[in-house]
Amino acid sequence: MPNRCIRPGDNPDLTKERETCTFDTDELAANLYGSRRNLERRREISQKVSADPDFADPIPHEFLSREKAVDATAKKSKVIFQKWKNLVKPEEMPHLVNEAVGIQGFPLALHHAMFLPSLNSQADDDLAAEILPRAKAYEIIGTYAQTEMGHGTNLRELETTATYDKTTQEFVINTPTRKAMKWWPGNLGKMSNYAVVCCQLIIDGKNLGPHNFLVQLRCEKTHEPLPGITVGDIGPKIAYNTTDNGFLALDNVRIPRRQMLMKHAKVSPDGTYTPPIHAKLNYGAMVHVRAHMIYSHGHLLARAAAVATRYSAVRRQGRIENGGPEVQILDYQTQQHRIFPQIARAYAILFAGQEVRDQYAKTLEGIANGQADLLPDLHALTSGLKSVVTFMGGLGIEQCRMSCGGHGYSDASGLPKLYGVQIGGCTYEGENMVMLQQTARYLMKGVKWAEQGKSLSPSIAYLGKKSGKSLIGLKGGDITREHEAILETLEHTARRLAIDASQLWEKRIKGGECKERAWNGVTVEMNRASRVYTRLFMARSFHRRLLSSPSSIRSVLSDLFSLYLHYECVDMAQHLLEDGHCNGGQIQYLKKRLYEDLTTLRPNAVSLVDSFEISDRELNSVLGRRDGNVYEALFQWAKQSELNYTDVLPAVKNYMMPMMEENRSKL
Numbered sequence: 097m098p099n100r101c102i103r104p105g106d107n108p109d110l111t112k113e114r115e116t117c118t119f120d121t122d123e124l125a126a127n128l129y130g131s132r133r134n135l136e137r138r139r140e141i142s143q144k145v146s147a148d149p150d151f152a153d154p155i156p157h158e159f160l161s162r163e164k165a166v167d168a169t170a171k172k173s174k175v176i177f178q179k180w181k182n183l184v185k186p187e188e189m190p191h192l193v194n195e196a197v198g199i200q201g202f203p204l205a206l207h208h209a210m211f212l213p214s215l216n217s218q219a220d221d222d223l224a225a226e227i228l229p230r231a232k233a234y235e236i237i238g239t240y241a242q243t244e245m246g247h248g249t250n251l252r253e254l255e256t257t258a259t260y261d262k263t264t265q266e267f268v269i270n271t272p273t274r275k276a277m278k279w280w281p282g283n284l285g286k287m288s289n290y291a292v293v294c295c296q297l298i299i300d301g302k303n304l305g306p307h308n309f310l311v312q313l314r315c316e317k318t319h320e321p322l323p324g325i326t327v328g329d330i331g332p333k334i335a336y337n338t339t340d341n342g343f344l345a346l347d348n349v350r351i352p353r354r355q356m357l358m359k360h361a362k363v364s365p366d367g368t369y370t371p372p373i374h375a376k377l378n379y380g381a382m383v384h385v386r387a388h389m390i391y392s393h394g395h396l397l398a399r400a401a402a403v404a405t406r407y408s409a410v411r412r413q414g415r416i417e418n419g420g421p422e423v424q425i426l427d428y429q430t431q432q433h434r435i436f437p438q439i440a441r442a443y444a445i446l447f448a449g450q451e452v453r454d455q456y457a458k459t460l461e462g463i464a465n466g467q468a469d470l471l472p473d474l475h476a477l478t479s480g481l482k483s484v485v486t487f488m489g490g491l492g493i494e495q496c497r498m499s500c501g502g503h504g505y506s507d508a509s510g511l512p513k514l515y516g517v518q519i520g521g522c523t524y525e526g527e528n529m530v531m532l533q534q535t536a537r538y539l540m541k542g543v544k545w546a547e548q549g550k551s552l553s554p555s556i557a558y559l560g561k562k563s564g565k566s567l568i569g570l571k572g573g574d575i576t577r578e579h580e581a582i583l584e585t586l587e588h589t590a591r592r593l594a595i596d597a598s599q600l601w602e603k604r605i606k607g608g609e610c611k612e613r614a615w616n617g618v619t620v621e622m623n624r625a626s627r628v629y630t631r632l633f634m635a636r637s638f639h640r641r642l643l644s645s646p647s648s649i650r651s652v653l654s655d656l657f658s659l660y661l662h663y664e665c666v667d668m669a670q671h672l673l674e675d676g677h678c679n680g681g682q683i684q685y686l687k688k689r690l691y692e693d694l695t696t697l698r699p700n701a702v703s704l705v706d707s708f709e710i711s712d713r714e715l716n717s718v719l720g721r722r723d724g725n726v727y728e729a730l731f732q733w734a735k736q737s738e739l740n741y742t743d744v745l746p747a748v749k750n751y752m753m754p755m756m757e758e759n760r761s762k763l
């Protein structure tokens with residue numbers, strides 16, 4: 097079967113891998129990206145970016161100072177949002193940015209991820225008509241400033257205030273304390289001249305909670321901060337270092353009333369407050385990012401899996417049998433066990449990410465028509481997914497990095513940067529432990545609704561089902577039935593953990609604790625239930641994708657899905673065993689099946705990552721390059737280190753040489 101990545105001059109081991117492929121890599125890639133046309137567009141964009149001299153990098157970003165890297169990124173962003181703007185559709189923009197700029201952020205990242213979405217979904221018609229065309233035309237750059245130095249998670253306690261002044265029909269915005277400074281917002285420090293700023297709305301001395309306001313930060317002509325505004329960059333971070341995450345203090349900054357985002361909550365000129373149809377519609381921009389970051393985080397894991405798999409096919413080290421040749425490290429079972437589950441998880445996350453984006457679009461449609469009833473389900477699901485996926489992805493990338501040995505530790509591999517970017521997601525858009533609790537709140541309601549026989553939304557329908565005994569290992573050799581048996585066991589486990597957590601909570605309340613304190617005593621169990629609910633959703637979503645896939649790729653997807661399920665179950669074995677639903681023999685069976693999966697997938701491993709269709713430029717990894725010619729490329733990469741510009745560094749000349757000289761002369 098064709099793997100369409102084979103080219104003359106490639107590393108022969110990699111070519112051999114591609115020759116053993118049992119499916120059409122283009123078919124799988126087209127399925128992943130939605131259609132053949134989308135796949136072709138993806139390639140076209142990759143090729144055109146590589147050919148555009150405006151995107152050429154004289155030296156890799158890894159060797160640039162932060163200021164120079166920010167400069168290079170801004171220069172390319174201008175090219176994207178002027179020259180290229182009309183050449184790509186909005187949905188193709190993330191790919192264009194990844195290709196042209198990379199993953200560490202760019203001046204308009206928050207403009208796209210949060211500024212435009214919050215204006216789109218929360219500004220009233222008048223404000224939207226005035227500001228959106230300017231924002232969409234990049235006449236202005238905006239960000240989303242919510243988090244403060246002292247509070248990020250607990251939005252109710254944000255300290256920035258917007259106090260309504262009826263006499264002038266303005267809001268007066270203030271940062272009352274040092275820790276009330278906005279701290280962290282991406283692109284706030286240096287790039288943005290506007291921001292949606294989250295403030296406590298105060299009318300007639302009454303605090304009506306966090307609301308969003310459009311605030312101009314800098315002069316449109318000079319880009320200098322406006323009076324009353326203190327703004328800057330918060331300094332270097334683990335990753336995202338081409339993003340100017342910023343600080344902001346506001347001192348009696350006045351904005352017109354109509355710059356409150358008033359599509360849902362409203363303040364009339366006389367100061368009358370009208371609440372929104374759903375109390376949390378002001379939090380809509382966060383739901384937007386949570387719904388979209390799942391897919392982009394799937395892509396980060398996909399990249400790491402591509403690097404680790406390709407490199408493991410070209411790296412030869414050690415022997416499996418005495419006297420045999422040095423083997424490709426991909427032949428070691430431990431290496432397969434480290435990397436193949438990451439390939440499967442990357443596919444699973446990408447599939448789930450696509451489903452949740454669709455669910456987000458449906459929910460938004462409902463809200464536009466005055467119906468917010470899909471929002472609680474979406475909030476629970478996106479909160480769970482962002483937490484599980486960012487954590488799973490971080491661990492997965494780290495496994496991929498370690499699987500590349502010493503070279504994985506080098507920036508040449510691209511893996512340290514991927515890891516840094518991925519784990520940022522564990523924190524931003526809601527710290528994972530906190531967001532899992534949001535999911536758990538919904539599950540606790542679901543448990544009650546199920547007890548009362550009420551109807552349940554699809555994502556929690558399993559709470560209303562009855563468990564039978566686990567059929568894992570008892571259904572014979574039919575793979576379809578085995579998948580169903582495992583899914584049923586996952587459903588049972590998710591249901592049981594939610595019910596157990598609910599009972600533990602109730603027990604503490606009955607024991608005399610207030611609901612909230614009792615909750616804090618069971619949050620580890622609550623979050624466990626949320627994770628398994630989310631992992632069940634991911635497994636179901638992968639299964640739906642498998643069932644709807646064309647026959648040409650069904651077999652390889654089924655192999656991948658088997659590996660995914662077996663790995664998930666072994667990883668969660670404790671939960672499967674705890675209540676006796678599964679027994680030790682069944683876990684042993686799952687492990688045996690997992691090891692068989694590793695062998696089954698081995699001939700297709702390289703081809704499965706080829707189907708991620710990530711160009712060399714986008715992958716930005718010497719180890720993961722498509723042609724597999726890594727050793728020469730490693731040397732060429734290292735030669736660009738600024739330490740190699742001269743043979744004798746000033747640091748050596750000024751300090752080390754005199755030291756050695758002095759020590760020699762003492763003898």
Ligand SMILES: CCCCCCCCCCCC(=O)SCCNC(=O)CCNC(=O)[C@H](O)C(C)(C)COP(=O)(O)OP(=O)(O)OC[C@H]1O[C@@H](n2cnc3c(N)ncnc32)[C@H](O)[C@@H]1OP(=O)(O)O
Nearest residue numbers: 209242248249250251376379382388389475524525526537
């Ligand atoms: C583009 C990709 C590229 C990606 C590139 C992106 C670049 C990076 C961008 C990073 C940007 C950021 O980090 S921006 C900053 C993000 N910050 C956060 O995410 C802060 C996290 N904190 C929160 O969201 C909140 O404070 C909570 C949810 C934890 C608590 O809020 P709360 O107001 O106290 O509400 P709480 O009592 O818990 O809940 C009351 C009820 O509201 C519901 N509820 C709570 N939140 C929501 C919500 N968002 N939507 C609907 N419903 C909600 C609850 O389920 C509950 O329902 P019921 O039970 O009553 O029915």
Ligand SMILES: Cc1cc2nc3c(=O)[nH]c(=O)nc-3n(C[C@H](O)[C@H](O)[C@H](O)COP(=O)(O)OP(=O)(O)OC[C@H]3O[C@@H](n4cnc5c(N)ncnc54)[C@H](O)[C@@H]3O)c2cc1C
Nearest residue numbers: 241242243247248249280281282520523524525526527529
């Ligand atoms: C890369 C990056 C980009 C960001 N971009 C933006 C941006 O563009 N705009 C913006 O406004 N913000 C941004 N942020 C800020 C981010 O949203 C917050 O840092 C995040 O929401 C976590 O809040 P916190 O920092 O207050 O953490 P904290 O809440 O202080 O968390 C510290 C610890 O306390 C625990 N904890 C807190 N509350 C609870 C609870 N109720 N139950 C149990 N445990 C709890 C947490 O789990 C965690 O272990 C960004 C952050 C990062 C890292």
